[in-house]
Amino acid sequence: MLTELYSMDVAQSEDTEQYFALGNLVRSYCAKNWSSTNRLYMKKEKKQAYYFSMEFLLGRMLKSNLLNLGILETVRGGLKELGIDLEKIVQIEADPGLGNGGLGRLAACFIDSMATCEIPGHGNGIRFKYGLFKQKFVNGYQVELPENWLQNGNVWETRRMNMAVTVSFYGKVWLEETVNGYMLPHYENTERVLAVPYDTPIIGYGNNTVNTLRLWSAELPAQDEAMDYWSYIQRRNRIESISEVLYPDDSNYEGRLLRLKQEYFFVSAGIQSIIRHYKKMGLSINHLAEKVAIHINDTHPALCIPELMRLLLDEEHLDWEHAWNITINVMSYTNHTIMSEALEKWPIDMISSLLPRVYQIISEIDRRYVEKMAALHSTGKIERTRIIEGGHVKMAHLAIIGSHSINGVAKLHTAILKEKVLHDFFLIYPSRFNNKTNGITQRRWLMLANEPLRELINEKIGNDWEKTLTELKMLKAFRNDEETLKELAEIKRINKAHFAEYVLDALKIEVDPDAIFDVQIKRLHAYKRQLLNLLHILKLYLDLKEDPKTDIHPRVFIFGAKAAPSYTYAKEIIKLINSVAELINHDASINNKLKIVFIENYGVSLAEKIIPAADVSEQISLASKEASGTSNMKLMLNGAVTLATLDGANVEIRDRVGSENIIIFGLTDKEVYQYYQDGSYHSHDYYENNPVLQRVLNTLIDGTIPDAETEGRDIFNSLVNYGDEYFVLRDFDEYVAAQKKIDKLYRDPLTWQRMALINIAGAGVFSSDYTVLQYANDIWDVAYRPDAGELLN
Known part of the structure; x- marks a missing residue:
C-alpha cells in the first residue's frame, strides 16, 4: 500500500505515510462487509433507523476499527516486525472536533453500538471543515483557533458525488391548486445549495455489520459556476460557510442565521437521501413508517418534521392527514436538557425568510394543533404548548408534537421533564414519554x-463482558x-x-x-x-x-x-x-x-x-x-x-x-425546586455567616490570585451579590x-x-449497547442481533 500511494517502501516512509497507508488498507479490508451490509438491508427490505445529530464526536478511528475488525493484535505485531510502533502512527490521525461534549460523544457511541448490535442504523450530520475550535490558553485566557482536522484529508470517508442533493433557501413560495386537488408549490428566487455526502464506515465489533455515518458538505451547484468571477467567489464562500464551522458565534444575527441554515441543510439533505433510498426498493410511500425511523437528537434536527411533511405533500402529493400520520410514526425525539436557553427557538421573521415553504408548513402544524386541542384542554395549556408563540418558533414543541416518542436520558431527567419542564405536554401525550438512560461504548473507553x-x-x-457489559457484575466476587x-x-x-x-x-x-x-x-x-x-x-x-x-x-x-x-x-x-x-x-x-x-x-x-x-x-x-x-x-x-x-x-x-x-x-432536585418556589435562597447570607467560605471568596477580590482582578470580581459578584444562580455557596x-x-x-x-x-x-448497565437496544426495541421497532435481546431481560 505504501508503494501504491507514495511510491516508497517502509524504510523510506515516515509516520504520516505509514498512517495513511494503514488506514487505506483497513478501509479496503472492511469494504466487502460494508457493501454486503447495504445489499442485505436492501434485499430483505429491513427497516432502518437514521440518527440525526448536529454532533458526532468520533475520536480517532484507526485503533477502534482495528479492534472491531478483530485484527488489532495482528496488525500491532506485524508492524512491530517492520520496526513500526502502532501507538506512534496512531497519533498522526486528526481528532475530529465534530462535537462539543456529551451530546456528540453519545451520538458516536450510539452508532458504534448499533453496528455491534447489528441494528440497521446510520448517522446523519454535517461534515464541518473546522469542527468546534482548537483551544489555546494565552495568559490563562481561552483563545479559539481553527481546528482544520481535514487539512491532510480523512482516510475513512468516501465522497459520494452521485448521491448529492439540492437544498433550497430564501425566495418566495406560492401555492397553486391543480386539477387533481393538490397544492403545487411554486418557488421564485431561491438560493440553491448542493449537499454532497461523505460516507464513513461504522464497523461492528466482532461481526460482519458495517453501517454508515453520512456527513454532508455544502458546495456551489455546477450551474452557478457560469457567473462572473467575483460573484462566483462570493457566492461560493457564502454557501461553503454552511459546513465550515460547528456552532458559529450566536451573539449576533448573522451567526444565528448561519446556525439555522446548518440545521435545515443537513435535515433536508438527509431526508431527501432517505426517501430516494427507500423508493429504490420499489415500495409505496404510504409504507414509509414501516421501513424508516428518524431520530431527532436534541432540538437541532427538529426541522426533520416539517421537511418530511414538505416532501410528502409537495413531492409525493399526499393529503395532509395522511402525510402527518406517516411523519409522526417515523419521527422520535430525545430531549437532552431542562435548561430553557438550550431549548431552541427561532424568530418568525428569520425562519419565514430563510425557509418560506417550511414556515408555511410549521404554521399549519401549529394551527391544526391549536384547533384539535381546543376541545380537549384549557386555553392556557394550549398557549403554553403551541409551536409558534411570542414571535418565535419553539423547536422542542415542534419535536414533541411531531414525534411518536419523546425520551429523556436518565430516570431523574425524564421525571423532571414529566413533572416540571414538559408537564403540560406529558398531560397531553402521556404515552409518548419514556426514559432511555444514556450509555457509553466499553470498546473505546475500556x-x-x-x-x-x-x-x-x-x-x-x-x-464475555466485551460484548455483554453486564457480565462485569461477576467482578464483585473479587x-x-x-x-x-x-x-x-x-x-x-x-x-x-x-x-x-x-x-x-x-x-x-x-x-x-x-x-x-x-x-x-x-x-x-x-x-x-x-x-x-x-x-x-x-x-x-x-x-x-x-x-x-x-x-x-x-x-x-x-x-x-x-x-x-x-x-x-x-x-x-x-x-x-x-x-x-x-x-x-x-x-x-x-x-x-x-x-x-x-x-x-x-x-x-x-x-x-x-x-x-x-x-x-x-x-x-x-x-x-x-x-x-x-x-x-x-x-x-x-x-x-x-x-x-x-x-x-x-x-x-x-x-x-x-x-x-x-x-x-x-441539594436534591426537590430542594432546588423548593428554593425556586419560595425564593428563600440568599447567597449573601452564606458569605456573611460562614467565615471559612468568606475567607475563600475574598481571595477572588483581595489580590491573592494573580492577574485575575476583573474575572475574580465578576465571579465574586455573581456568587455573593447577584444571587448565585447554581447554589454554589449553599x-x-x-x-x-x-x-x-x-x-x-x-x-x-x-x-x-x-x-x-x-x-x-x-x-x-451503562453500556451504549444496552441503550440502543432499548431504542431499537421500544421506539424504532427495528431488528437487532438475535442474542442481544438477552441484554433487555
Missing part, C-alpha cells in the same frame, strides 16, 4: 483506553480478594504514571502519581459548577498557607473543558482556574501537596489519557440541571470513585454500586465534607480499591 485493565478483567472473569485489589491498584498507578509523563512533556508540570488524581472533565458551564471545585481548592491552599503541616493527602486537580466562544462568564472561570493554577503550582511553601492541571484543547483522545488515570470523578452539577452526564460512566468504568450530587445518571450509579461506594453531597460546606471523606478513604488502599472494583462491576 478495551482501547485501558488495555491493562482489560487484561486483568479477562484474567478474572473471561471476555471484592474481598486482596491480590485482585492490589493488581487493580498497580494498574491505576501505571496509568497515573503515564499521564504524569504526558503532563510533564506537554505542560511542563511535574505531578506525583501517588497523589489523588481528582478529575473534572466536561463542557465549561456554570451549572456544572467547576467553580465549586475551585473554591474547595482555594480552601485547601489557604489551609496549607496557614499551616504547612496540615494533614492533606497530596492532590492533583485535573480539569478539561472548553467554553462556548460567546459565553463570557464561562471563559472568565477558565481564566480564574488558570490563574489559581499559576499561584498554587509555583508556591514551594505548600510542598507539592496541591497541583492544578488544566488540559488545553480537551477532546476524545485526551479523555482516553485522563480517564484511566483518574481516582476521583467530579460530577457536581446542581441537582436537576444535568440530563445524564456520560463522563460519570466512563470514569466509573475505569475504576474512579464518583463524587456527586444526586443529578442525572448519578442517581442510577448510586443505585448500582450502593451508597457506600459513591460519595454523595448537596453546597460548599457539604462538598468540603465530602472531599474530606475522600481524603480519609483514599488512605486505606484496600477499601479504596474495593470501591473502585465495585464501580467497575456496576458499570454494565
